[in-house]
Amino acid sequence: xxxxxxxxxxxxFFAQIGGEEMAHIKPELREGIVGPGLAFNQAFxxxxxxxxxxxxxxxxxxxxxxTAKKEIVEMVKSQSPDLFIAGPAFNxxxxxxxxxxxxxxxxxxxxIPALTGMxxxxxxxxxxxxxxxxxxxxxxxxxxxxxxxxMAPLALKLxxxxxxxASAQEGYIPNGIRVNFFEKxxxxxxxxxxxxxxxxxxxxxxxxxxxxxxxxxxxxxVKNISKAKIALVTSGGIVPKGNPDHIESxxxxxxxxxxxxxxxxxxxxTYETAHGGYDPVYANEDxxxxxxxxxxxxxxxxGKIGSLFHYFYTTVGNGTAVKSAKKYAEExxxxxxxxxxxxxxxxxx
Amino acid sequence: MKLELGYxxxxxxxxxxxxxxxxxxxxxxxxxxxxxxxxxxxxxxxxIDIARPGESVRITPVKDVIEPRVKVEGPGGIFPGVISxxxxxxxxxxxxxxxxxxxxxxxxxxxQEGIIDMAGPGxxxxxxxxxxxxxxxxxxxxxxxxxxxxxxxxxAGLKVATYLGELARNVQPDETQEFETYSIxxxxxxxxxxxxxxxxxxxxxxxxxxxxxxxxxxxxxxxxTIINPTExxxxxxxxxxxxxxxxxxxxxxxxxxPVVMDLFDKHGKEINFVGVIITNENVYLxxxxxxxxxxxxxxxxxxLDGVIISxxxxxxxxxxxxxxxxxxxxxxxxxxxITDEYAGRDGSSQSLADAxxxxxxxxxxxxxxxxxxxxxxxxxxxxxxxxxxxxxxxxGNLKEDGSIVVELQAITxxxxxxxxxxxxxx
Numbered sequence: 007x008x009x010x011x012x013x014x015x016x017x018x019f020f021a022q023i024g025g026e027e028m029a030h031i032k033p034e035l036r037e038g039i040v041g042p043g044l045a046f047n048q049a050f051x052x053x054x055x056x057x058x059x060x061x062x063x064x065x066x067x068x069x070x071x072x073t074a075k076k077e078i079v080e081m082v083k084s085q086s087p088d089l090f091i092a093g094p095a096f097n098x099x100x101x102x103x104x105x106x107x108x109x110x111x112x113x114x115x116x117x118i119p120a121l122t123g124m125x126x127x128x129x130x131x132x133x134x135x136x137x138x139x140x141x142x143x144x145x146x147x148x149x150x151x152x153x154x155x156x157m158a159p160l161a162l163k164l165x166x167x168x169x170x171x172a173s174a175q176e177g178y179i180p181n182g183i184r185v186n187f188f189e190k191x192x193x194x195x196x197x198x199x200x201x202x203x204x205x206x207x208x209x210x211x212x213x214x215x216x217x218x219x220x221x222x223x224x225x226x227x228v229k230n231i232s233k234a235k236i237a238l239v240t241s242g243g244i245v246p247k248g249n250p251d252h253i254e255s256x257x258x259x260x261x262x263x264x265x266x267x268x269x270x271x272x273x274x275x276t277y278e279t280a281h282g283g284y285d286p287v288y289a290n291e292d293x294x295x296x297x298x299x300x301x302x303x304x305x306x307x308x309g310k311i312g313s314l315f316h317y318f319y320t321t322v323g324n325g326t327a328v329k330s331a332k333k334y335a336e337e338x339x340x341x342x343x344x345x346x347x348x349x350x351x352x353x354x355x
Numbered sequence: 356m357k358l359e360l361g362y363x364x365x366x367x368x369x370x371x372x373x374x375x376x377x378x379x380x381x382x383x384x385x386x387x388x389x390x391x392x393x394x395x396x397x398x399x400x401x402x403i404d405i406a407r408p409g410e411s412v413r414i415t416p417v418k419d420v421i422e423p424r425v426k427v428e429g430p431g432g433i434f435p436g437v438i439s440x441x442x443x444x445x446x447x448x449x450x451x452x453x454x455x456x457x458x459x460x461x462x463x464x465x466x467q468e469g470i471i472d473m474a475g476p477g478x479x480x481x482x483x484x485x486x487x488x489x490x491x492x493x494x495x496x497x498x499x500x501x502x503x504x505x506x507x508x509x510x511a512g513l514k515v516a517t518y519l520g521e522l523a524r525n526v527q528p529d530e531t532q533e534f535e536t537y538s539i540x541x542x543x544x545x546x547x548x549x550x551x552x553x554x555x556x557x558x559x560x561x562x563x564x565x566x567x568x569x570x571x572x573x574x575x576x577x578x579x580t581i582i583n584p585t586e587x588x589x590x591x592x593x594x595x596x597x598x599x600x601x602x603x604x605x606x607x608x609x610x611x612x613p614v615v616m617d618l619f620d621k622h623g624k625e626i627n628f629v630g631v632i633i634t635n636e637n638v639y640l641x642x643x644x645x646x647x648x649x650x651x652x653x654x655x656x657x658x659l660d661g662v663i664i665s666x667x668x669x670x671x672x673x674x675x676x677x678x679x680x681x682x683x684x685x686x687x688x689x690x691x692x693i694t695d696e697y698a699g700r701d702g703s704s705q706s707l708a709d710a711x712x713x714x715x716x717x718x719x720x721x722x723x724x725x726x727x728x729x730x731x732x733x734x735x736x737x738x739x740x741x742x743x744x745x746x747x748x749x750x751g752n753l754k755e756d757g758s759i760v761v762e763l764q765a766i767t768x769x770x771x772x773x774x775x776x777x778x779x780x781x
Binding site: 216217327 | 550618669
């Protein structure tokens with residue numbers, strides 16, 4: 007396998023140019039290895055080589071963000087590397103932001119994989135953890151050896167376009183993408199060990215930090231329901247018999263829109279459920295139980311509602327990622343708005 | 356209550372004139388198995404097969420997996436209230452045919468049946484690839500309703516497992532292990548100073564074909580209650596559900612509940628394992644509120660210092676999981692919850708359908724939406740044509756070369772929420 011070419015970004019301090027008094031220096035490209043590059047190069051052995059370093063003062067970068075980024079991206083491009091490494095920045099705030107920004111830019115503009123390292127509380131982490139791989143380091147340069155040990159193997163994987171494992175395996179800060187891997191112990195043992203620590207008041211690490219949860223406030227009540235144009239939308243999987251669009255029984259990759267013009271009642275011969283998460287027997291006997299077309303038609307006739315929209319929208323909620331559900335809802339909502347729908351009855355299972 | 360498990364290691368299953376266990380081999384008379392299965396009402400035909408670890412065999416659609424056991428000493432019989440008469444089990448001696456199982460398959464009942472690959476990449480995700488499996492491919496009478504279909508398969512599987520278990524009655528175990536829990540005052544005295552820990556075992560009870568039976572009682576018609584962990588080892592809890600294959604707790608999982616085993620491992624040393632609180636996962640909000648109130652009340656009443664909560668299924672039961680966690684934590688009892696994730700195929704979506712800040716300690720069985728390619732295997736037991744329809748499958752996922760692309764969801768036991776496996780996610 008050919009040796010990977012790597013360009014590394016470092017600040018004035020790690021280039022041994024100076025401290026805060028030299029933070030104003032402009033970007034400079036130096037061929038060969040500078041500062042921490044030495045430790046990285048040793049760790050890479052024959053598999054990769056740092057061919058150049060880009061050095062920039064922290065103040066210059068942060069005060070001239072756009073120009074600095076442009077200049078640095080050009081310098082990186084001139085070396086046509088296989089991989090770009092910035093830092094590690096440890097707990098240096100401006101340096102961390104610079105490392106995150108430039109990795110992001112190199113990745114997006116040059117399509118070159120990029121990696122940086124920071125202490126978990128560095129402000130650069132929250133800004134860039136979702137767009138760039140950031141290895142978790144100690145909070146000062148004394149942790150350089152440890153940082154190199156974690157960053158070098160991940161760098162090689164990125165440079166070779168190999169599959170990147172879970173954060174816990176590879177050492178990067180969780181980036182919001184959940185990745186499966188095999189732990190050393192089975193889950194029950196991990197749970198018992200976690201409980202022992204939690205009961206004793208010791209530190210433990212949860213395997214899934216609770217997300218901020220979306221809570222949707224209901225809209226105000228419809229003012230005059232007898233004039234309202236109402237649509238039916240369901241995650242209960244009601245589809246025309248035979249499931250013509252093959253909506254999946256779980257983890258739906260799509261939603262369906264079906265015309266019910268003139269349909270007064272859903273029967274066992276005409277409709278069924280595609281949903282795999284609940285007992286389908288009763289929904290298949292009479293799909294109105296999930297999607298109440300029959301009652302809506304009665305109400306329409308009796309003047310209790312204005313009218314029933316001639317399309318219904320349907321998907322399967324079972325095992326369907328929230329992100330997918332959100333996407334379908336946005337598209338459905340846009341169509342409903344266009345059709346001047348006043349209210350929607352949303353049924354599940 | 357004290358139970359001794361005697362493990363008889365089964366290295367192989369072979370068909371034979373006479374059903375018996377000798378030198379670690381389970382010999383099975385096909386005709387007798389057939390007679391048992393066809394004796395079950397509503398089953399029209401059965402094909403009996405063997406699937407061994409490492410063989411190029413795919414079993415699908417899998418309904419349940421059952422470990423054969425037999426009660427050799429002490430009151431009651433195996434699978435009480437369903438196969439044996441109702442009677443408290445969990446004490447005395449029980450023999451286990453370790454390393455073997457009965458797997459039920461055949462025409463699909465619902466959507467939520469799974470795949471067991473005995474070899475290849477899929478085998479890494481299901482614990483049942485490591486067992487010698489006697490596979491029953493059963494076909495129902497024409498036009499049989501789904502509920503009766505599920506019941507017939509469940510009963511036939513349990514009967515065959517009971518028959519095989521009986522063969523071990525007089526066999527000398529390769530290894531024995533003792534499990535003992537104490538009454539409340541006994542435990543207080545004997546294990547003074549050790550934290551009191553219980554296990555909240557959530558049972559799938561969303562409705563027909565999503566059910567669990569406790570001593571024959573449908574769990575959705577019961578309030579949360581207390582059960583001794585050794586009762587579970589004797590088959591007091593049976594799977595009667597078709598919830599998604601990956602996080603379905605099969606009867607095998609109940610018999611070998613890993614949380615129970617790992618709590619016993621620390622019992623008397625680092626903790627006092629007080630017992631198991633079983634609760635349900637009903638669909639109505641009032642049921643959810645009532646049941647989670649009850650688990651919290653029982654946890655407080657038992658004077659617990661810690662609780663592990665395990666889930667079954669996903670989505671709707673996430674609400675029960677979070678309610679249980681929140682209400683028990685609110686009693687100042689620390690909890691750890693075990694769940695799995697539906698983070699989308701690319702892993703970028705929110706993983707659970709409910710969340711709460713009090714759920715600070717979570718163990719995950721992995722992202723069930725992750726895709727896997729299962730290469731063609733030499734032999735299929737069952738019917739591979741259902742793989743587009745089962746949960747985790749999709750239109751066109753069965754390729755011309757015989758390989759299958761599915762979400763892990765479709766693999767039996769892949770993301771088990773009792774923590775049976777090493778699979779996890781970050």
